[in-house]
Amino acid sequence: MWRATVLTLFPDMFPGPLGISLAGKALTSGLWQLEARDIRNSATDKHRSVDDTPAGGGPGMVLRADVLAAAIDAANISPDRPRLLMSPRGTPLTQARVAEIAAGSGPLIVCGRFEGIDQRVIDARNLEEISIGDYVLSGGEIAAMALIDACVRLLPGVMGKMASGEDESFSAGLLEYPQYTRPQAFEGRLIPEVLTSGDHAKVADWRREQAGNLTKSRRPDLYAARGALEPGQKPPKNTTDG
Numbered sequence: 130m131w132r133a134t135v136l137t138l139f140p141d142m143f144p145g146p147l148g149i150s151l152a153g154k155a156l157t158s159g160l161w162q163l164e165a166r167d168i169r170n171s172a173t174d175k176h177r178s179v180d181d182t183p184a185g186g187g188p189g190m191v192l193r194a195d196v197l198a199a200a201i202d203a204a205n206i207s208p209d210r211p212r213l214l215m216s217p218r219g220t221p222l223t224q225a226r227v228a229e230i231a232a233g234s235g236p237l238i239v240c241g242r243f244e245g246i247d248q249r250v251i252d253a254r255n256l257e258e259i260s261i262g263d264y265v266l267s268g269g270e271i272a273a274m275a276l277i278d279a280c281v282r283l284l285p286g287v288m289g290k291m292a293s294g295e296d297e298s299f300s301a302g303l304l305e306y307p308q309y310t311r312p313q314a315f316e317g318r319l320i321p322e323v324l325t326s327g328d329h330a331k332v333a334d335w336r337r338e339q340a341g342n343l344t345k346s347r348r349p350d351l352y353a354a355r356g357a358l359e360p361g362q363k364p365p366k367n368t369t370d371g
């Protein structure tokens with residue numbers, strides 16, 4: 130079964146939001162497992178200290194390599210599972226990487242705190258640094274939750290009858306088209322007629338066009354890269370280069 134093993138100084142933060150709604154129901158019904166392990170349990174001195182001042186000086190504290198390595202080793206992760214470190218310096222997380230992680234047996238995720246963690250444990254335990262965006266959080270826990278949430282919704286059985294995510298933002302290298310539901314009129318704004326026409330081909334064309342236009346204006350970087358699709362992904366039709 131897919132399992133996320135999280136190393137954190139704040140295990141009480143879990144499952145947190147992952148215990149609610151889609152991910153929470155899937156967790157309760159046993160479609161995935163979550164283990165939050167306290168890094169502090171691997172501290173060795175009598176004060177159970179996990180951090181120390183940065184070598185070379187500077188503000189804040191750094192998570193110790195020996196303590197974190199012991200915590201990683203104690204988690205006893207099988208070698209096929211990815212070992213991730215949430216980090217603002219990491220490779221930006223993408224839906225493609227999320228899909229890969231979801232397809233495996235589940236990651237080990239190290240959550241940093243303070244100024245970060247000693248470089249030697251990143252090297253010695255071969256941690257893959259992953260960022261959830263170009264901003265700095267106070268700890269890796271919320272970033273880990275974002276990653277886990279994105280993976281869990283792709284696990285078999287979790288989204289149920291909802292589409293497999295094929296039509297969603299990023300799945301074909303495009304952002305998603307606009308969605309509407311009843312009422313037909315809202316403050317004088319109507320649902321686009323094509324969506325209530327019952328003509329599925331026209332609906333599909335309209336959505337493709339909308340997704341293309343939206344991506345072109347909001348995310349020109351994605352739009353330009355949309356040719357480089359993952360195997361099995363459908364190229365968008367009826368779009369022209371801008």
Ligand code: SAH
Nearest residue numbers: 215216217241244260261265266268269272
């Ligand atoms: N001094 C560090 C920031 C430390 S923030 C630097 O400038 O790079 C403390 C912890 O929060 C990090 O170790 C990391 O685990 C987590 N974190 C902060 N921002 C993040 C982001 N954008 N993505 C993933 N993890 C992040």
